[in-house]
Amino acid sequence: MQWSSEPLIEKEVREQAFTIECEGRNVPGLLWTPTERASDIPIVLLGHGGTLHKRAHYILATARRLVKQHGIAAVAIDGPGHGDRRERIPEDQEQARADFVTTWLAPGANEKIVADWRATLDATQAELGTGPVGYFGLSMGTMMGIPLIAAEPRITAAVLGLMGVWGPNQDRLVEDAPKMTCPVRFLAQWDDEVVPRETVLDLFDRLGSKEKSLRAHPGRHVQVPATEMGGIADFFASHLK
Secondary structure (H helix, E strand, O other), rough: EEEEOOOOOEOEEEEEEEEEEEOOEEEEEEEEEEOOOOOOEEEEEEEEEOOOOOOOHHHHHHHHHHHHHOOOOOEEEOOOOOOHHOOOOOHHHHHHHHHHHHEEEEOOOOHHHHHHHHHHHHHHHHHHHOOOOEEEEEEEEHHHHHHHHHHOOOOOOOOOOOEOOOOHHHHHHHHHHHOOOOEEEEEEOOOOOOHHHHHHHHHHOOOOOOOOEEEEEEEOOOOOOOOHHOHHHHEEEEEEO
């Protein structure tokens, strides 16, 4: 883990940017920890949604809640083709969607993001110790998360959602969802205009976890209620602490 900025300390939360090299790729990320670190504290990996980045508003809010309310560290990286890993700025939404699909259909795309996340977790645990690990990711965060969780036994709790058997890596989601065994909270927006509702329910049904809950709310893709988002940190605290 190579630090790429000085730490920013605000209201008992320490934030610092870093890069990790994985298989020749530079992976940029952010780490949030309590200002007074304890050994082997829990860690939650935060996967952002499509067209966003590691500093998306809800990623920052979730990270700060985890640290301030529960003393849980959080780490986020830019997904493939996003944030500081983006090769070009799309001209419009149509170009952004095309770039998104191209990125996920590239050979080995799923294997690469799984490797990037595992390298990030290795580096984070080298800094903080080997405490319990969770994963949070909605929409594209779930596209990244399900293959990772299926491959990574260190992850023992997850919050996923806003994704279904849909999109450019749907075959991989179908393959890996049954391999998941950790407790899962799964979020759905009943009026989702991006991911069809029936595909979301299909993916939830395929999750292999014996302990799983579906939490559905009216509204469009990005209209997850603030109360639901605020409860994510409490979910991880109940499972990781």
